[in-house]
Amino acid sequence: MPCVLALDQGTTSSRAIVFDEQGIALGSAQRELRQLYPQPGWVEHDAQEIWLTQRNVAREALEKAGIGADGLRALGIANQRETTVLWDRQTGEPLYNAIVWQDRRTAPQCADLRAAGAEETVRAKTGLVIDPYFSATKIAWLLDHLPGARVRAERGELAFGTIDTWLVWQLSQSRTHVTDPSNASRTMLFNIHTGDWDDELLRLLRVPRAILPEVYPSAHAFGMVAPDILGAAVPIAGIAGDQQAALFGQACHHAGMAKNTYGTGCFMLMHTGERAVASANGLLTTAAAQLGRARDARDADKEYALEGSVFVGGAVVQWLRDELRFFRSAHEIEELAASVPDNAGVYLVPAFTGLGAPHWDPFARGTLIGLTRGSGRAHIARAALESIAYQSADVLEAMQKDSGVKLAELRVDGGAAVNDLLMQFQADILGVTVVRPRVLETTALGAAYLAGLATSLWSSREAIAAHWEADRRFEPQMDASAAAELVARWHGAVHRSLRWAELA
Secondary structure: OOEEEEEEEOOOEEEEEEEEOOOOEEEEEEEEOOOEOOOOOOOEEOHHHHHHHHHHHHHHHHHHHOOOHHHEEEEEEEEOOOOEEEEEOOOOOEOOOEEOOOOOOOHHHHHHHHHOOOHHHHHHHHOOOOOOOOHHHHHHHHHHHOOOHHHHHHOOOEEEEOHHHHHHHHHOOOOOOEEOHHHHOOOOOEEOOOOEEOHHHHHHHOOOHHHOOEEOOOEEEEEEEOHHHHOOOEEEEEEEEHHHHHHHHOOOOOOOOEEEEEOOOEEEEEEEEOOOOOOOOOOEEEEOOOOOOOOOOOOOOOOEEEEEEEOOOOHHHHHHHHOOOOOOOHHHHHHHHHOOOOOOOOEEEOOEOEEOOOOOEOOOOOEEEOOOOOOOHHHHHHHHHHHHHHHHHHHHHHHHHHHOOOOOEEEEEOHHHHOHHHHHHHHHHHOOEEEEEOOOOHHHHHHHHHHHHHOOOOOOHHHHHOOOOEEEEEOOOOOHHHHHHHHHHHHHHHHHHOOHHHHO
């Protein structure tokens, strides 16, 4: 039976899953990743740890599935996006830790770019706003702060990559320097209309073209895994940023279909087909996974999505577990939150690394408000869970305004989607049916589907969509006026969190 190995390299862990041709997981493995916080607002990972944990879970997943690498048709990669690695082409050694997408160190540089009037140019070409979230200012920071890095970069001695590019470089043993449009479109350097790196943006952000990878369609023959990595040579045939991979894995293949992933952050994407919808409501226009047998991304058929990015989703649960010690395991939050009938007026805005869509305020900070003498751990836990749903509701409202599409249902996935209390509250606040699929690992599944399409394991999108199956549907139960009142109070709490770091 032909199988595909999917690597799902996320913000908090590295995961690998072996899927068969029915899209069923045969074996999986996962290892947590250390989070490094060298200064307030800075977030880093050890790039070598990313590689080694990903390699090791790949081997473990194959062992659990009971197959060797010679039984694989292909390998696909889904990855945390925007996270930035700069390394030496000769040695393969990173020059610095990976700067994570959550990192806020370049907020002043972004403010300078906006003040210089660059916002309109960046948005028109990339579909993005100017924000520390994206890779470009991270690259510039590395080139400016590492001795000799800028000169070496201009000489072509260094290589930049988001995590997909870094993993392919390692898997191919330094032979392949590539990415796909879904990842390239998150750098603030890639023109989503032409399908190529943009010279004007490179000059504006001061990034040498020599360090950039080649861009190919998301389902493509990118290169080969070296035989001694997994035990046999395997084609690397699918790459997509984690959220675009999840959109694909949820079979949201047509304009108007949407999904929300509840991971470290929350990421809602609506497919808009061949039309790049410009947002007037604080969302991003981004490249969806690109298919077709094009020579490179410039020739590929373009597909787009509207996206709203919530920086802290499930991470707020980790914060309660690790920093406040509310519970020992993240899944315990549902029981704790359900032990009270409501939040008793307590609201938590988890703006630990600023706020993403639709506010885009890197200076916002976490705010806990509405406390009384009777407030307890359960109320705070419930407020934390509800904050995930409120942030997603803000994104959906903006998405419906931009697209002109009233969503009929929202497909959900990610670790926090198993929380029934959260999913029901999400349906209540949205006033929209929330649908949880049988396979929640849709990010890895999307990467597997892309790799399988490129190697003819699956024949079409329709063949893939036939495998999608709902597990549970959450219908709205709350009165609409009651939901609107809760949302209004939430917006009051958000207002109090804005610009906090800037004002200090």
